[in-house]
Amino acid sequence: MQVNTTTSQYSASSSSSTSSAGSSLDYDAFLKLFMAEMKNQDPTAPTSSTEYIAQFATFSQVEQSMQTNTKLDGLLSSLALSQADGIIGRTLTTEDGSLSGQVTAVRIVNGGALADLDTGKSVVLGPGVIIT
Known part of the structure; x- marks a missing residue:
């Protein structure tokens, strides 16, 4: 400072x-x-005291937003894990058909959920993935 x-x-x-x-x-x-x-x-x-109060209020709002984001990230990870159970053992194919295999495991990473296939490849679960 x-x-x-x-x-x-x-x-x-x-x-x-x-x-x-x-x-x-x-x-x-x-x-x-x-x-x-x-x-x-x-x-x-x-x-003025109103400026101090405004500073505290602004900081409090930012802090609450950060805590909310952290809790939402945890909730999304939990939801992804609960849905992962339903695709293990099923066949996954990419939209273009370049990758296909049986899902052996699902991992949650920063970018979302990754499905590990029996072929040794990993596929990001998202749009364009077909699970049968």
Whole structure:
């Protein structure tokens, strides 16, 4: 964080923490930034309390959205696993007919579900896949 002491302006640089999903501002970093803002504000023109409340509300909304996304990812993975049981042992063929085989296992990866075939190949389960 850089603080300009003559005008009490600040700018954050590398005040974020790294998570597994990438760079994000966590709650502790937000509070540190917020406290630095309060300490370094111009005493003759302090920031209004409504601006502080708006900052907290915005951060809270972003944090809730991130938690919702995490829960939705878990739900989608769970749904994909429950549906995987129904295709194991069945024959899978790609739309163009280039790959075909019996499904021996289904794996859930970041890009979706992968079906492992008895031929040793893996096929992404999605549009264009025919299961019989």
